[in-house]
Amino acid sequence: MIDTHCHLDMLKKEEDLKESVEKLDYIITIGCDKEEIPKALKLADTYKNVYVSIGFHPYDVNDVTETDINWLKNLALTHKKVVAIGETGLDYYRDITPKDRQIDFFEKQIQLAKELDLPLVVHSRDANRDTEMILKKFAPYSSRGIIHCFGGDMEMMENCVDMGFYISFAGNVTYPKAENLRNVLKRVPLDRLLLETDSPFLSPQVVRGRPNKPSNIFYILEYVANLLNIDKETLEKVIQSNAKKVFKLEEKALSLA
Numbered sequence: 001m002i003d004t005h006c007h008l009d010m011l012k013k014e015e016d017l018k019e020s021v022e023k024l025d026y027i028i029t030i031g032c033d034k035e036e037i038p039k040a041l042k043l044a045d046t047y048k049n050v051y052v053s054i055g056f057h058p059y060d061v062n063d064v065t066e067t068d069i070n071w072l073k074n075l076a077l078t079h080k081k082v083v084a085i086g087e088t089g090l091d092y093y094r095d096i097t098p099k100d101r102q103i104d105f106f107e108k109q110i111q112l113a114k115e116l117d118l119p120l121v122v123h124s125r126d127a128n129r130d131t132e133m134i135l136k137k138f139a140p141y142s143s144r145g146i147i148h149c150f151g152g153d154m155e156m157m158e159n160c161v162d163m164g165f166y167i168s169f170a171g172n173v174t175y176p177k178a179e180n181l182r183n184v185l186k187r188v189p190l191d192r193l194l195l196e197t198d199s200p201f202l203s204p205q206v207v208r209g210r211p212n213k214p215s216n217i218f219y220i221l222e223y224v225a226n227l228l229n230i231d232k233e234t235l236e237k238v239i240q241s242n243a244k245k246v247f248k249l250e251e252k253a254l255s256l257a
Contacts, residue, residue, distance in 0.1 A: 001024055001025060001217055001218060001221065001240065002025055002026040002027070002028070002239065002240055002244075003020070003024055003026075003027050003028065003196055003197050003199070003214040003217045004028050004146065004148075004168055004194045004195065004243050004247075005028055005087075005121070005149070005168060005170070005196035005198055006020075006027060006029055006030065006197050006198060006199040006214045007029065007030055007032075007036070007040075007198075007199065007201075008027065008040065008043050008050065009029070009031075009039035009040060009043060010036075010199075010200050011199065012200070012211060013211070016211070016213040016215075017213075019215050021047050021049060021050065023215045023218075024214055024215065025049060025240070026049050026051065026243065026244075026247075026249055027047075027049060027051070027214050028050075028051050028053055028083065028084070028243075029043055029044065029050055029052055030052075030054075030055075030086070030087055030121070031052060031054045031055075032054075032056060032057040032060065032086070032087050032088075033056060033060040034060075034064075034068065040052045040054065041054075041075070041079055041081070041082075044081040045081070050081070051083045051247065051249065051252065052079070052081055052083065053082070053083060053084035053085065053086050053087065053121045054075055054082055054084075054085065054086075055072065055085050055086040055088040055109050056068070056072075056088055056105060056109065057088070057089075057091075058088070058090055058091040058097055058102040058105075058106065058123060059091060059094070059096045059097055060097075061102060061104075061105040062101065064105055069105075069108050069109070069112060072109070073112055073115075076112075076116050076118065077116070080252070080255060080256055081252065082118075083118070083247040083249070083252060084113070084118050084119045084120065084121050084145075084146070084247060085109055085112055085113035085116065085118050085119075085120055085121065086109065086113070086120055086122060086123070086148075087122070087123040087148055088105070088106050088109040088120070088121070088122065088123065089102075089106055089122045089127070089131060090102050090103065090125070090127035091123060091124070091125040091127065092126040092127045092130075093125045093126045099130075103130070103134065106134060107134060107137075110134070111138070113143070113145070114138065114141065114143075117142060117143050118143055119143045119144050119246050119247065120144075120145035120146070121145065121146050121148050122135070122146065122148060122165070123149070124147065124152060124156075125151060128152045128153060128156045131156070132156055132159050132160070135160065135163055136159075136163065139163045139164075140163065140164065141163060141164050141165070143246075144164040144165060144166065144246055145164070145165050145166070146166045146167075146194060146246060147160050147166070147167050147168065148168045148170075148196060148198070149169070149170040149172070149196065149198050149202070150181070150184070150185075151172075151181065152184070153180070153184065154183070154187060157187065158187075161188070161192050165192070166193070166194045166242060167184075167185075167188045167194065168193075168194035168195065168196050169181070169185055169194070169195055169196070169220070169224065170196050170198040170202045171197060171202040171205070171212060171216065171220055172202045173220070173223070173224070174204045174205040174206070174219070174220065174223045175205055175208075176205070182227060185224065185228075186227070186228065190238050191238070193238065193239065193242060194242055194243060194246075195221060195224060195239050196217070196220075197212050197213070197214050197216050197217050197220065198212070199211075199212035199213050199214055200212045200213065204216055204219040204220050205223075207219065221235060221236055221239070
């Protein structure tokens, strides 16, 4: 199984990290600020099955400059385990970063992903229409991308799928009040569906209240398989295939052999 989005460097327990690395075939850890990116790259260097997406979260672009975008570019070009750009996007939930600055650096990172022919990992919270508008502005995406921890509506999902994106769901899809999210998940084409933990955040309902970890992806897999009335093993193969395709994991592994 693959956890397509987590923050390994934020796990507080060493045993959670080791357990997850041992249980999962691949883990995509996210570096989304100036401190987290080097830590994510170091973890990828340490563990054979850990790969990295690098970018700047919308809450962390207040002090980001054009020089930092060039730094991202150089890292992506020189570090063989970088498989995507992001997470980047828009987050209007809290008034932490001015909207115009979020948009500016979202667009810069989209352009970088397209230049490098890497998939884009998109964060969008309370910003559905603006996110769609910006993504449409830069479409098409030859390397596609992922709308991570999807929290949008049916319209956003359909528009993003039309642009070539994969739709990824995290542990919050298991929460009792997430019926709207589950209704969207049921409509996502299977060949565009991904699952993630976003650990250490958003623990699935069965372990809610405890810090999340990548190995909890199996709880999410089982829940979604039941929701879709699909055999768990079959759904796992679908998610594996989709993740390998968008991140080109098998090609990366061969290049590192």
